[in-house]
Amino acid sequence: MKTNNNIQNDIDAIFDSVNSIKDVHVSPFFKDRAMQRLFAEKQVNQSRVWSWFSPQFQLATLMVFLILNVFAITKLDSNATSDEIDEFAETYSLIASEYESIFN
Structure with missing residues (x-):
């Protein structure tokens, strides 16, 4: 077991x-460039x-949906x-x- 003196020497070291x-020392705009790269990668993943x-x-899709609705409405409105x-x-x-009911 280590003594307290050895432990104190380790802590001092x-x-x-x-x-x-x-x-x-980093360039002044390092953070800005890193943030732009991070946001650019996120946008690529979403696309x-x-x-x-x-x-x-x-x-x-909208045009097909409208055509089907107009077709259905015209068919349902017919006599x-x-x-x-x-x-x-x-x-x-x-x-x-x-x-004829007996009550009439």
């Missing part, structure tokens, strides 16, 4: 080594993830659809039939 550390969702693809629904309801007796 460590503190002396701290005093021998020299200052580091890779969303590169398939380009404005051209968004416009094409033939309501006639077919009435015929279906009559065939399967889904419409309340008119009968």
Whole structure:
């Protein structure tokens, strides 16, 4: 086991080594350049993830969506659809039939 004197010598040696550390000199704009590189890399990563969702693809998707909606609306507004629904309801007796009640 080490004695207290040996431990104290080790602690003193460590503190002396701290005093021998020299200052580091960097260029004045080192931090600015490093930050620009970091932000540039982050922007590149984001563009890779969303590169398939380009404005051209968004416009094409919007146009297809609008065309399908207009087509569906025109088909649903036709009178033939309501006639077919009435015929279906009559065939399967889904419409309340008119009968004479004893209360009338």
